[in-house]
Amino acid sequence: MIYREAGQFKASYEADMQIFPIRQDRIAIAAIVLFAFVGVPLFASEYWFQAIITPALIFSLAALGLNILTGYAGQLSLGAAGFMAVGAFATYNFMLRIDGMPFLVAMVLGGVCAALVGIVFGLPSLRIKGFYLAVATLAAQFFILWVLVKFPWFSNYSASGVITAQEIVILGWTVDEPVEKYLLTLAVVTVLALAAKNLARTHTGRAWMAVRDMDVAAEVIGIPLMKTKLQAFAISSFYCGVAGALYAFTYLGTVEPEAFNLDLSFKILFMIIIGGVGTVLGSFLGAAFITLLPIFLNQLFHALFGDSLPPAFASNVELMIFGGLIIFFLIVEPHGLARLWQIGKEKLRLWPFPH
Amino acid sequence: MTFFFEVLIAGLLSGMLYALVALGFVLIFKASGVFNFAQGAMVYFAALTFVGVGEKLLLWLGWAPGSFASFLGSLLVTLAAMVVLAILIERFMLRGLVNQPLITLFMATIGLTFFIDGLAQLVWGSNVRGLDIGIADEPVIWLLDSANMLVSKFDLTAAAIAAILVALLSLFFQYTKTGRALRAVADDHQAALSIGVPLERIWVIVWVAAGVVALVAGLIWGARNGVQYALSFTALKALPVLILGGFTSIPGAIVGGLIIGASEKLAEVYLGPYVGGGIDSWFPYIMALAFLLIRPEGLFGEKHIDRV
Numbered sequence: 001m002i003y004r005e006a007g008q009f010k011a012s013y014e015a016d017m018q019i020f021p022i023r024q025d026r027i028a029i030a031a032i033v034l035f036a037f038v039g040v041p042l043f044a045s046e047y048w049f050q051a052i053i054t055p056a057l058i059f060s061l062a063a064l065g066l067n068i069l070t071g072y073a074g075q076l077s078l079g080a081a082g083f084m085a086v087g088a089f090a091t092y093n094f095m096l097r098i099d100g101m102p103f104l105v106a107m108v109l110g111g112v113c114a115a116l117v118g119i120v121f122g123l124p125s126l127r128i129k130g131f132y133l134a135v136a137t138l139a140a141q142f143f144i145l146w147v148l149v150k151f152p153w154f155s156n157y158s159a160s161g162v163i164t165a166q167e168i169v170i171l172g173w174t175v176d177e178p179v180e181k182y183l184l185t186l187a188v189v190t191v192l193a194l195a196a197k198n199l200a201r202t203h204t205g206r207a208w209m210a211v212r213d214m215d216v217a218a219e220v221i222g223i224p225l226m227k228t229k230l231q232a233f234a235i236s237s238f239y240c241g242v243a244g245a246l247y248a249f250t251y252l253g254t255v256e257p258e259a260f261n262l263d264l265s266f267k268i269l270f271m272i273i274i275g276g277v278g279t280v281l282g283s284f285l286g287a288a289f290i291t292l293l294p295i296f297l298n299q300l301f302h303a304l305f306g307d308s309l310p311p312a313f314a315s316n317v318e319l320m321i322f323g324g325l326i327i328f329f330l331i332v333e334p335h336g337l338a339r340l341w342q343i344g345k346e347k348l349r350l351w352p353f354p355h
Numbered sequence: 356m357t358f359f360f361e362v363l364i365a366g367l368l369s370g371m372l373y374a375l376v377a378l379g380f381v382l383i384f385k386a387s388g389v390f391n392f393a394q395g396a397m398v399y400f401a402a403l404t405f406v407g408v409g410e411k412l413l414l415w416l417g418w419a420p421g422s423f424a425s426f427l428g429s430l431l432v433t434l435a436a437m438v439v440l441a442i443l444i445e446r447f448m449l450r451g452l453v454n455q456p457l458i459t460l461f462m463a464t465i466g467l468t469f470f471i472d473g474l475a476q477l478v479w480g481s482n483v484r485g486l487d488i489g490i491a492d493e494p495v496i497w498l499l500d501s502a503n504m505l506v507s508k509f510d511l512t513a514a515a516i517a518a519i520l521v522a523l524l525s526l527f528f529q530y531t532k533t534g535r536a537l538r539a540v541a542d543d544h545q546a547a548l549s550i551g552v553p554l555e556r557i558w559v560i561v562w563v564a565a566g567v568v569a570l571v572a573g574l575i576w577g578a579r580n581g582v583q584y585a586l587s588f589t590a591l592k593a594l595p596v597l598i599l600g601g602f603t604s605i606p607g608a609i610v611g612g613l614i615i616g617a618s619e620k621l622a623e624v625y626l627g628p629y630v631g632g633g634i635d636s637w638f639p640y641i642m643a644l645a646f647l648l649i650r651p652e653g654l655f656g657e658k659h660i661d662r663v
Contacts, residue, residue: 076458124644128651131390131461131602135594136647139640146637150630262591266465273462312481319473326466330459331451 003348019198036186041179049178052291057182057189058246059287063271064196064280065239070269071278072205073232074212075125079137080240080268082144085260086114087241088163088248089154095166096156103168103175107188107245114241115234117144122233126226129215141265148257155257162256165249181250188246192239197280199235208232209278270322274329276338285337293325294318361506362624363617368510370616371517372575376593377600377608378521379568384602385541386561387449388457392464395590396471397566400440401433402573402582406486407479408432430570437566440471445559472587481584486577513575520571521609524564528605533560541603595643601653610654615639 003024010016020026044053066080091110095101121140125133148154148161155161168175168184175184199205207228210218219225248255267290275286301314333339376398383391408429412418418425448467452460528534539547540557548554576586592615600611622642623635647653 076461124647128647130458132598132647132651134461135598135640136644138591138594139637139644142637142640146633150633269462269465313477316473316477316481319469320477321473323466323468323470323473326469327448327451327463330455330463330466331448334455334459 003345003351005349019194019201033190036190037183041183046178049182052295054178054182054185055247055251056288056291057185058243058251059268059271059291060284061189061192061246062240062243062268063275063283063287064193065236065243066268067272067278067280067283068196068199068208068239069232069236071272071276071282072200072212073208073229073236075122075229075232076130076134077137077236078134078262078265078269079121079140079144081260081262081264082137082141083114083118083237083240084244084247084264085144085148085257086117086237087111087244088255088260089148089257090114090241091245092163092165092248093154093156103166103170103249107242107249110245111238111241114244115238118233118237118240119230122230122237125229125233138262141262145257145260160256161258162254163248164254165252168249175250185246185250188242192242193280193284196239200280204228204231212278270326272336273326274336276336279336279338281341282336282338285341289337293322297321359621362620364506365510366617366620367613368507368514368616369620370596370613371510371514371609372572372579372612373592373596373616374609374612375517375520375568375572375575376590377596377612378524378605379565379572380590380593380597381600381602381605381608382524382565382568383561385605386537387540387558388460388544389449389464390457390461390602391565392461392590393467393471394565394569394593395587396468396475397437397440397569398573398576398590399582399584399586400471400475400573401437401566401570402486402577402586403475403479403484404436405429405433405570405574406484406577406582433570434567437570438563441559441562441566444562445555449558450555468587468590472584476584483581483583486574486582509579513579516571516575520568521605524568525605527564533557537561592639595639598643598653599646601655604653604655607653607655615643618642 003022005022005024008023010021015021020029040053062080062084065083066077069075069077087107087110089110090113091103091106094106094109095103098106117140121137124136128136152158152161155163158164168181170184173180175181207218207223208231210221210223211225211228211232215225218228244260247259252259271286271290272283273286274289275284276282297318298314301317329336376394379394379397380391383389383394406429409425412425412428418428444467448463449460452463528537536547536552536557537560539550539552540554544554547557573582573586580586593612596608596611596615598611599614600607600609619635619639622638626638627634
């Protein structure tokens, strides 16, 4: 009854091609964005901003980046955290070495640096695919971290490579409160998520999906493989790079290269598996799920066993539940949480009638 | 020059150990097309179970670790554990994922990695332990005397064990009925099923074989570096070996392991000083990558032909 497109006639090509063709979708998205910008700052506590909402948003962005590469263009990557590291350290260096560098410009430049590195490590994808490519992206992961640790120039000669993020000032507005950092992150993520949603239905996005589904066939119908694959690597790495910059500047504050280790890459991969490979919504659902799960489990253990539990026990059980959930999701719903939402939407369209 | 050979031999011997881990990958990949990321976790699980059982045997029966009885007891219990693990994996994971794209199976094994890591540490605790399998880590005397070269007896024994294991596996694959069935499954799942090869049992057998290889690798690695969480990452070291040797070739895993081991050590010693050292974390990957650009299917891999 509520979610139905009956009566919404499209009278122009523009109306037919908009991002959200159903009016209820547009209203829902507007409501969610409005709530995120106005409602959440009114209700959430400082802890929520610092520990849950801001990181979840940043991970959503990184997952979105990986989803562009793995979900849309079909190139499996295990190096997402490496590209995040490039974004974080490049942004830091732009801020450090150029006087009066505005944060947003530095962040975008950091993303561009990550994109360039992404193109370099994307080159092997022209010759190899599948598992072989996954191993190649592992090379990116290890090589980038090694460079950041071995060449102290990148961390401005600080001990053990730790960088401390500079203060963020945007047009005289100093971003230092958790709420302000949240708003900044939210703004960046909103813009980039809309861009990604839009990108998926452009010529570029459709070319990615064609390459994903069958690259030889895509080539036959005239899609340039090299350009398409490298584009996917570049844009994906750009998203990861920006996410890395936010990770360092609005979430952690001080960060070392080791923070972007392989575990983080896997975590981001899990987000898109659980959320839904090849969907924008899935990146958000997956990131929220993976961020909330440990906190939820922690609370649960606390409620069940009190303080008597050794911390090692909890973390090991968490690992097992994590792994088990991944397998469970892959068996039960290989298309992730986003698919569940889609099924729900189909049902809503018909409700209350059975057919 | 002596130094060069010393480094080379040390590299070859450690390459043998990489090959051992890579072998587990190849076995499973050949028979089921699954890229088993959890092989490293299985190595860790096996080593940890072996040590843990040894401790319990000391506690309950008073068998000293390192003694023959304790070694045999731990070995049998660990073997049983690996068999149970293989059956559980087949029952609860592989069976639910039949006919899914290979990439899905790969991601499932990443989940499995986390599960096994958690399970192993939950049962046995996560502190670093020593593992004594009764081989001393000392230089071979006559080589030291005659050529002034330091070659560890332990490494030599480990390489010999690896070689024996590979030979046994090859014989098993080539001459037994089960081995033939395994090769049939590797060639074509559907064709094998249609002539009556029991796919589920074959998968269990393959995972048990990979478990046994993991156990051997775990014992040797564990005795060398101590049983610790880092063992789980040996799997990552096996990946460049795999892409160098090809995913489907047992000799490829061995040759790839030797090349990676030797070049890694040589690069660390001769190139490392120019760039600040520590390059062995990424050098094998870059080398394997450069190699892939020339031969995308690896040294001994099957040539992949795309048909539309």
